[in-house]
Every structure is written in structure tokens, then in C-alpha cells.
Amino acid sequence: MNGISNSIVEASGLTKRYGSGNTEVMALREVSLNVVQGEVVALLGPSGAGKTTLLTVLGLIRPPDAGKIVIDGTVVFDGCLMVDARKYRRIHLGFVFQKANLIPFLTAAENVQLAMEINDASPHAARRRAMELLDYLGVSDRADYLPAKLSGGQQQRVAVARALANRPSLILADEPTAALDSVRGRQVMELFRNVAHEQRTGVIVVTHDHRALDVFDRALEMEDGMLRTSQSLNEEIRHKKNK
Amino acid sequence: MNLAIKDIRHNLGRFVLTTLGISLLLMVVMGMGGIYRGLVEEATLLVDCLGADLWVVQKDTRGPFAELSHIPRKLEYRVMAVPGVKSADSFISNTIQREYRGNPLRLTIQGLSWPNDRGQTLPIYSGRIIGQAHYEMLADKSSKLKIGDKIPLGKNSYTVVGLTYHMNSPAGDSMAFLTIADAQDVQFDISGEAIRTERAARINRLQSIDLGHIQPQMADRAGGMASGIPALGTSMVSAILVHVEPGYDPAAVASKIVSCWPDVSVYSREGQRELLLRGIERNRRQLGLFRILLILVSGIIMALILYTLTLDKLHDIAMLKLMGARNTVILALIMQQAQLLGILGLITARLLGEWIFPYFPRRVVLLQGDLIQLVLIVLVVSVLASLLGIAKALRVDPGEVLS
Numbered sequence: 124m125n126g127i128s129n130s131i132v133e134a135s136g137l138t139k140r141y142g143s144g145n146t147e148v149m150a151l152r153e154v155s156l157n158v159v160q161g162e163v164v165a166l167l168g169p170s171g172a173g174k175t176t177l178l179t180v181l182g183l184i185r186p187p188d189a190g191k192i193v194i195d196g197t198v199v200f201d202g203c204l205m206v207d208a209r210k211y212r213r214i215h216l217g218f219v220f221q222k223a224n225l226i227p228f229l230t231a232a233e234n235v236q237l238a239m240e241i242n243d244a245s246p247h248a249a250r251r252r253a254m255e256l257l258d259y260l261g262v263s264d265r266a267d268y269l270p271a272k273l274s275g276g277q278q279q280r281v282a283v284a285r286a287l288a289n290r291p292s293l294i295l296a297d298e299p300t301a302a303l304d305s306v307r308g309r310q311v312m313e314l315f316r317n318v319a320h321e322q323r324t325g326v327i328v329v330t331h332d333h334r335a336l337d338v339f340d341r342a343l344e345m346e347d348g349m350l351r352t353s354q355s356l357n358e359e360i361r362h363k364k365n366k
Numbered sequence: 367m368n369l370a371i372k373d374i375r376h377n378l379g380r381f382v383l384t385t386l387g388i389s390l391l392l393m394v395v396m397g398m399g400g401i402y403r404g405l406v407e408e409a410t411l412l413v414d415c416l417g418a419d420l421w422v423v424q425k426d427t428r429g430p431f432a433e434l435s436h437i438p439r440k441l442e443y444r445v446m447a448v449p450g451v452k453s454a455d456s457f458i459s460n461t462i463q464r465e466y467r468g469n470p471l472r473l474t475i476q477g478l479s480w481p482n483d484r485g486q487t488l489p490i491y492s493g494r495i496i497g498q499a500h501y502e503m504l505a506d507k508s509s510k511l512k513i514g515d516k517i518p519l520g521k522n523s524y525t526v527v528g529l530t531y532h533m534n535s536p537a538g539d540s541m542a543f544l545t546i547a548d549a550q551d552v553q554f555d556i557s558g559e560a561i562r563t564e565r566a567a568r569i570n571r572l573q574s575i576d577l578g579h580i581q582p583q584m585a586d587r588a589g590g591m592a593s594g595i596p597a598l599g600t601s602m603v604s605a606i607l608v609h610v611e612p613g614y615d616p617a618a619v620a621s622k623i624v625s626c627w628p629d630v631s632v633y634s635r636e637g638q639r640e641l642l643l644r645g646i647e648r649n650r651r652q653l654g655l656f657r658i659l660l661i662l663v664s665g666i667i668m669a670l671i672l673y674t675l676t677l678d679k680l681h682d683i684a685m686l687k688l689m690g691a692r693n694t695v696i697l698a699l700i701m702q703q704a705q706l707l708g709i710l711g712l713i714t715a716r717l718l719g720e721w722i723f724p725y726f727p728r729r730v731v732l733l734q735g736d737l738i739q740l741v742l743i744v745l746v747v748s749v750l751a752s753l754l755g756i757a758k759a760l761r762v763d764p765g766e767v768l769s
Contacts, residue, residue: 175768179765179768182688184688184764184765184768185763185765209687209690209691209692209764210690211690212688212689212690213689213690213691214690216690218688218689218767220767220768224681224685224767226369226682226685226686227376227682228369228372228373228375228376228377229367229369229372233367233372236367237367237369237689238689240367241686241689241690241691241692241695242690246367269376285689297768
């Protein structure tokens, strides 16, 4: 089903349980969410609130128990998976995590290339785009280095390049700056904003870092599996942007 | 992008050591097969070298290699009289063990029918064939004897005039070739005291039978050399080697010989080969069993190594899945590594074998057919060995990247 709105993500009634009986945990309770093209959304909340679970559900890594997800006009989940999750992730989604999770035996450029080659891009075209992305992210001089030879910030930039490689509709980032210092963390957040605005990509970032809130267009807060728009956080964003 | 090769390059040291370990196992597998082929070749080499169409041996024996056979040498002349027989040569085979220069020297002595057979059909490595009726010998180079060595056997010494190669008995002993008369001397050599005792006993036996009384002059002969009393003892050989005239059917000639003289058995060349191969059948089965066990052990070790390598990569595999990589990408990563491990292990095993096998006490013969068979087996084992790792990899949850 193709929609005509400019929404990248429309999710409604998302529910996710872990365990059963006495050990049952409601990780998501009737979560609804809407992210538009080019929007960078911060997802905040205490540990165990369900932020990462929401990302795994939206990323089709672990399907929800109930609810509906529409990404870029395509119904991907409506009580059950409506698409080949792995293929969908390959083409439409990009992921960035707290750890860069680069493949250790591939160079920085190869890590980015791989994302495109598994999406059937030719090695030559993949290499060219990988170099463009690394150049855009300021790490082209480290293209032929193995991840172990890169700093944490450089690794995270390569991870961002990899997430962008296939021009995804939606980027999901789980605390991407947690392992970085504030300067480099802010640089990565700004990268997301620039990419989102330039490529009309939706970006959802789980973060605890309030210092870079002004980078985001909007903030959402999660607690006990429930999602809500935080007036205070959005006020803080507006305040920081106007500073 | 070939992930298997990239991963190997990243973990080169571990992969090289693993390959070396697998190659040592495969080298033993290869060696076992080679030893069996060596046994077959050693067992049949002499039969093939001598090229006799028929082997005339003692009645109802499987001689002269699988079983002792004694037939009178004069049978040679009888056989020559059979139509279709081109030549008939006496043949002697017996194994001796002596002390030579402080080391044990074990030789299987073969008697050549001088002057027709001087060893010209044998594979000569260095030196020459036998040039005189007595006191010269050819020895296989595996005996470690050298040209010019004088080997005391019985009451005489024999000079090594030529060295053969790959001439070992089915038991693996080096062969030595003497003229038939010399071989008989060696085979029937007994001490002077034993000769004197035997001669006295012979006179007693003669005097106790009618012959001694009818022909009293025989008593003089009975006390002399055994060869001088054909009625009491005759020159014995192990077999008579028969070459058949072109145009004659060896089977028909064999039937004729057996029908003429019921005191002998006759084997064709193929029959003799079959007897020899039957003799090593148990060895073949034993080596075959060892090979199967070693291949199983190699497979299990490969499976464990590949499983461990896969465990090390589970996080990367989860990441690949999360990025949307197809299962074929992950399968190729593991299976290509398994096949590389197997093939490189095999190549290394072959190279190591080339270097080490010549030092094996038994001859190792590597046939191309056996190697191709081993390549196929290793490829199948590699695929099977990778299944454990593949099963684990396919069960990996992409969500593990988040943990």
C-alpha cells in the first residue's frame, strides 16, 4: 500500500512482550509514532523504558506482538510481517549503534562497500560511493584501514557511512554517541541532521545526551513501554536552537 | 567481495596453523593409501618384471611367494619338451637374515636362471647385470648395500655388481638376485658337521634298504655330495618360469603340463598376481580402515575448527543479517573457508608427503587416481564439516548486535 503523505514512519498500537507469566515484561504498550521525511527525532528515556525495543521493532529485527507499521508508504507489519524483513532492511533501513559494529576483517571502505554489494551493487560502483561517503564524513584518508586501526569517532563515522550506503528511507540509531566524547558525539549527531535534511531521510536516535538536543527536530520520551511527546524536552530543543 | 578470503587474511596465523594440522592428518591418510599401493606394487613387481607366462610350482601349493614350493630342477627340461614352450627357467626364492657390518641384513634371495637370465629384465639403478655364473649378485638399493660390497652368504662371498630399484618382496624386504646355482647354495647351505652327519645317515639309510645291497657302489656316492646321487636326492628349486611361444595359448600349455605331470601345479601370470594380492588383502583392509578412521577424525577436527571460527564471528554474522545479507552470503563465508581449509590442507599434505614418504620404511606409491579420489573425499568432508558452523550461523538472531 503506497501512501501519499510525506511520512517516513507511521506506527500505531505497537505492543511487545518479553517472557511470560510472572516474568512477563511489557516492553511496548500501544506505542504510536509518526516521523516525516527529513525529520531527526530524539528518543529519550531511562534504561529499560523500551527505547531499544522500539528500534528493533521499527527495524524489523524483532516483530511486535501487535500493531501496524508503515514505512515510506509500505505496510511492513500489520499483525504479521508483510514484507521479507531481511530484504527490506537491506534496501530501506540503515542502522547505527553505540558500538560501530564494523566487520573487523574488512577495511573502512570495504565495510561500506559490503552494505552495497549485498544489495547487488557492482563492486566498482560500491567502491566509488563508499569513497564518496567516507569523504563526506571526513574519514576518506582512513579508507583502507582496518577498524582496529581507527579511533572510536572514526569507526562511528564509518558506521554512519555504512548506514547511508544504500540511501535508506529511515535510519535507526541506538545511542550512537555513547562511546564518544562530547565534541565527536555532537559531530555525529550533526551528521545525522545534515543527512536527514539533505537526503529527506527520517532519523530516529535513541540518546541520553541532552547537550546535543538542539540538533534534533523533535524529542520523544519513553517510560515503561509508553511513548509520549515531552513538552519540556521540546521546549529545551527550541530554547537551545534559539540560543 | 570475498568475505572468506578477507577473514582468512585477517586471521592468517591461525588459519595457517589449522591448515598445517589438517594437512598432517591428510598426509597420513595419503600415506596409508600410498603404502597399500606400494604393497601391491612390491607384491606384483617381480611377477611383472620376470614376465613369465606360466609358473610351474609344487603340486597343490600356492608357491613360490605365498607358500613354500620345492620342485626338482630337472623339471625345467621336462617342461621344455612341451609343445608351445619357448623357454623354461628355474627360479628360487627364499628370505635370509644375516649380520653385515654390525647391522642386520635381511634379503629375499631370488635365483636367476643363468645364463638365460642375468637380471636384464630388472630395473637397474646403477652398476651392471650379472656377468658370471658364480659369486656375483644384484641387490636392491633399499638394502643400503653398495656396488663392490662383498656379502658373505654360506660358505662363499658374493660381490654386489648392480643395484636395482623398487625391488622389494611382498613382506617389504629388499631383494637380491644370484644365479640359480648360487641361490641354491645359499638356500641349502648347512654347516660342515651337519653335512657329515647327513652323509653318515644317508649311508645308514642306503644300507638298510635293498638298493644298498643291490648296488653296493652307491655307498661311496651316498657318502659324497648330494648332487652326485640323483636317485637319493636332487637339486630343488622353487618354481619353473615358462615363457610360451607366440601363437600358443598359455592356458592350453598349462593344461598340457598338468596333464603330463600330476606332481605340479601351474599358475598363469594373472593367477600368480592374484595369489600375491590375496596375500595382502588383510593389509589392504586394515589400511583402508585406518584411512576411514583418519578421514573421520579429520572431518571432526575440521568441523570443530570451523565451528570455533564461526563462533568467533557470530557478532559479525548477526551484523551481516541485520544489514540484510542473504543466507547465501553467510553460507559462502563458512563453506568457502571449509573448502579452502580442505584443499590447502591437501596440497600441503601432498608437498609434505613428497618430502617425508621416501623416509618411510615401506614404499609409498601415490597414484593420480587415488589423489583425485582423496580430493573429492576432502571436498565432501569439508562441506559436511562446515554444516555445524552453518547451522549455528543460520540460528543467529540479528538482534544480538544490540546485546
